[in-house]
Amino acid sequence: MINVAVVGYGYAGKHFHAYLVGLAEGLNLYAISTRDPERQAMAAADYPQAKIYPTLDDVLADPAVDLVVLATPHHTHHDMAVRAMDAGKHVVVDKIMALNAAEAQAMIAARDRNGVLLSVFHNRRWDWDYLTVRQVIEEGLLGEPYYFEAGILSYRPPHGWRGIKAQSGGILFDWPAHFVDQALCLVPSSVQSVFCEIKYRPVWNTDIGNYAKLLLHFANDVLYQIEIGNLAAVNKPRWLVLGTLGGLVKYGLDPQEAALRLGRIDEAEEDPANYARVRTTVNGQMEERVIPSVRGSWKAYYQNIADVLNKGAELIVKPEQILELMRVYDAAMRSAETGQVIHLSN
Secondary structure, three states: OEEEEEEOOOHHHHHHHHHHHHHOOOEEEEEEEOOOHHHHHHHHHHOOOOEEEOOHHHHHHOOOOOEEEEOOOHHHHHHHHHHHHHOOOEEEEEOOOOOOHHHHHHHHHHHHHHOOOEEEEOHHHHOHHHHHHHHHHHOOOOOOEEEEEEEEEOEOOOOHHHHOHHHHOOHHHOHHHHHHHHHHHHOOOOEEEEEEEEEOOOOOOOOOOOEEEEEEEEOOOOEEEEEEEOEOOOOOOOEEEEEOOEEEEEOOOOOHHHHHHOOOHHHOOOOHHHOEEEEEEEOOEEEEEEEOOOOOOOHHHHHHHHHHHHHOOOOOOOHHHHHHHHHHHHHHHHHHHHOOOEEOOO
């Protein structure tokens, strides 16, 4: 049994990490750490069996802690992860891994010198919409995909530290971290160039930007567009994928989060109106299909962590993969600052 300490008990720490750790066979939610006295009381009420620690230092000083989960603001990930690994602890860090590729590389170096596990919480590799897109591509219904659009547009301000660029990294460093990870998983090629634009209007009391568009040009000539916005009163499809034999469009978000907040993730259900719509060529004729979503489960992430540590299984979300994501982010930030297309060397 692996003793786990979750550091941070805000929305992610409470609803995602502590909850999902508790559902994984082979993991024990041993401790929760938060500086906020009100959140300490909340954590103690939610998990009476867990130790409550006010600081990361207290967590690292406890020899019974095997795995540290960092559910903290983005700008803390590098320093906290390196400290934890240098203390001999395994580490899971919430996305985004770090603020840049240099920090991500230093985290991997800390893993290597200490012989511990390091992974990044990319639970959305088990999103129903992503898995459905992947299945449609694998079944050949689109032929050869050449263009992707993925994104979320909303009309609401970001809350807390997520609206502070120095702490969050900016508008691209939240949801789009999942989108870029999914892009790198879906396209069997390397990113050749990156172009990014970020727009800001002083409507919300934040400095992270209101809209961002990220264009990834892959070496196999696939173009992948990612959009995020918090000042968009109308939405677009969650997915649009075009291929040589057909196309896919899908609205709606993965339904697991609403069920997860209620502590009933297995009861997640999707409105059939949000199923993917596919037009595909069959025997020379175009036909339309409705594709019921592939049901993934975010529980799989921490079950994999448990199986790696207890059974020697292969790690699914490898930090080397996320290092490539961070290199894309470095290029995106340079592009947004300069207005230029940034070419990546592979």
